[in-house]
Every structure is written in C-alpha cells, then in structure tokens.
C-alpha cells in the first residue's frame with residue numbers, strides 16, 4: 001500500500017486492528033492453531049484445545065473494517081464531479097474503434113479508452129469477457145461459514161485473554177473456526193466453516209442466508225468446549241456460501257477490457273489474501289498505465305499486467321481451496337497428521353508474503369517494454 005500511496009497506507013494503519021497480545025507484534029504473529037475438537041487416534045492424539053502450531057510472518061497480522069477503510073480511501077479521491085461517479089452499475093460494454101462505450105443500469109453511458117472491471121466476484125465485466133464460457137461465473141466450493149460477532153469482554157471471560165484477543169484457527173474434521181479481534185479489540189469476529197455434505201449450494205445466487213443459530217450449534221455438536229463457548233456467544237450467525245472462480249485464461253481483451261481484484265481471481269478466504277492480491281493488482285496496473293503515452297499502448301500494458309499477475313493470483317485461488325481442505329483434515333497426504341500439518345503451515349503462505357514487489361513490477365515493465 002505504501003508503494004501505491006502513502007496516504008492510503010496511513011488510512012489503513014489508522015483504522016486497522018492489530019493483535020493486542022504483547023508478544024504478537026514483536027513475534028510478527030500471523031496466527032495460532034489449535035484443535036477445535038478431539039483428534040482421532042492413532043493418527044492424531046491431540047485433544048480439543050491442544051495447541052498445534054503458531055505461524056509468523058514478515059509483519060504482524062492486522063485487519064480493517066471494510067467500510068471504514070473504503071470511506072477513508074474515498075476521502076483521498078478528487079472531487080466527485082472531476083472524475084469519479086458513485087452509484088453506477090455497469091450492464092454492458094460496446095467495443096468501438098477507438099475505445100469502449102460503457103452502459104449503466106441508470107440509463108447513462110460513457111465513452112472511454114478502456115474499461116477496467118474491479119466489480120467483485122459477481123463481476124459483470126468478467127461475464128462479458130468470458131461470455132458463454134464456464135469461467136464467466138463463480139462456482140460453489142463445497143464449504144459455507146457462519147459469521148458473527150462477540151463483545152470482547154464476553155469472549156475474554158469465556159476463553160481467557162490470549163485466546164479471545166488474538167488470531168486463532170480452531171481445527172477439526174470437516175470444519176474449522178477462525179477468530180480474530182476487530183474494532184480495535186472491542187469485538188471478536190468469528191467465522192465458523194463447515195463442509196457441505198452434498199457439495200451443492202441450493203440457494204442459487206443468494207450466497208448469504210439469514211442466521212440460524214440452532215443449525216450452527218447442531219453443525220458443531222461434536223466439537224470441544226472452547227468452540228461451543230464461542231458459538232453460544234455469537235450474536236448472529238449468518239450463513240455465507242464460499243464461492244470462487246474457475247481458472248481464467250486471460251485478464252483482458254485487447255486494449256479495451258481488463259479486470260482486476262475479485263473480478264479476475266475471486267478466491268475462498270482461507271489464506272486471507274484476496275484483498276491483498278487486489279491491492280497488488282492496483283500497484284502493478286497503475287504503474288503500467290503510467291507508462292502509456294498513447295491509447296494504442298493500452299493493449300501492451302494490459303498484456304504485461306496479465307503476464308505477471310495472472311499466474312500469481314490464479315495460484316491464490318487454487319491454494320486457498322487447498323488451505324480449506326488442510327484446516328479441515330481433508331488434504332490428501334496430510335489429513336490429521338500433526339507433524340505434516342505443521343510443516344505445511346510453515347511453508348504455505350511464504351510465496352504470498354515474501355514477494356519482492358519492486359522486482360515484480362520490474363518484470364511487468366520489462367514485458368511492457370519488450371525487453
């Protein structure tokens with residue numbers, strides 16, 4: 001973020017919540033992992049609550065309230081009438097000789113050199129780019145999650161300071177829980193994942209269903225006391241279906257249409273890196289666009305962006321799904337073997353965290369310049 005805009009990074013830091021454990025910042029703690037239910041012997045003799053592992057990153061983990069951060073970033077934009085319009089819904093794109101004409105749901109249209117779709121997992125731009133192809137729309141990944149909040153003082157009383165206030169994965173068979181502090185530590189955020197037995201999402205395009213606490217408690221009735229305490233304290237328990245995108249063969253069409261962020265590579269949230277990848281996309285694409293001197297170079301810029309960003313971000317989609325399997329003792333070759341789990345956790349996020357962004361940008365610029 002620093003590389004894109006200092007004020008954007010400052011806005012993040014102002015609104016972000018860091019793990020308050022005194023050691024977490026120094027240790028650069030990403031997360032602790034513990035059993036959420038009893039292991040199944042002989043392969044796993046751990047009991048519910050037992051510690052599995054702790055993973056450290058180059059920086060300590062933090063999170064930010066989406067709306068707060070968006071508001072702060074919006075405040076950095078030029079005045080609305082200068083170059084920004086809000087509340088628009090893209091419905092179609094006409095490609096014309098010298099650019100595109102973009103049509104919106106409110107009946108208005110604008111002419112532009114190109115359209116860059118960052119319109120999320122249900123992207124209309126992606127549907128237009130992949131019209132008639134399987135890759136056009138997201139698919140159900142077989143997992144869903146109950147999401148809810150707990151006031152931190154209640155969480156601390158039930159779980160103790162360390163477990164309540166820091167990032168934890170509670171590991172299990174066919175499910176896992178993720179808990180972490182938000183709102184500067186005032187609230188504990190809970191995401192309780194389960195694998196859907198039949199692998200089918202029966203609710204069409206409705207990916208979020210109203211809370212059903214009874215069903216949630218039933219879903220986790222074999223789990224340990226910490227997990228049950230967390231679930232019983234959750235204020236609401238909305239159900240979120242986990243979708244992701246099939247592989248994309250390209251992120252652009254010529255110099256007219258391009259896509260980034262979730263529109264290009266929506267993944268499951270299991271590695272907590274979807275938004276991070278979108279930020280990286282912005283960095284690379286904005287720098288490439290800064291190199292352009294005439295409209296005809298747009299295609300080269302989009303192609304360079306595609307060449308460096310697509311392999312990395314498609315890998316995120318694949319490995320995030322794989323992480324969901326890992327956390328639920330379903331990953332082939334690992335299952336519930338604690339030593340293999342630890343080894344996997346030690347390595348699996350390094351390629352996400354340890355990228356040299358300056359070098360990555362240089363690769364894109366080299367492709368753009370044809371060197």
Ligand SMILES: Cc1cc2nc3c(=O)[nH]c(=O)nc-3n(C[C@H](O)[C@H](O)[C@H](O)COP(=O)(O)OP(=O)(O)OC[C@H]3O[C@@H](n4cnc5c(N)ncnc54)[C@H](O)[C@@H]3O)c2cc1C
Pocket residue numbers: 088089090091118119120121122123124125240260261262263268269271272273274275276277278
């Ligand atoms: C449960 C869950 C947990 C997650 N946890 C993490 C995490 O810990 N860390 C992380 O990095 N990522 C996480 N993610 C992923 C993260 O939310 C996304 O990767 C990120 O929001 C993508 O940003 P985006 O701007 O590409 O898309 P979005 O945030 O989806 O924004 C798309 C925007 O486009 C607008 N839009 C949609 N259609 C149109 C249209 N036709 N015309 C105009 N505008 C349109 C939408 O209104 C929206 O404002 C999580 C996701 C989920 C579901």
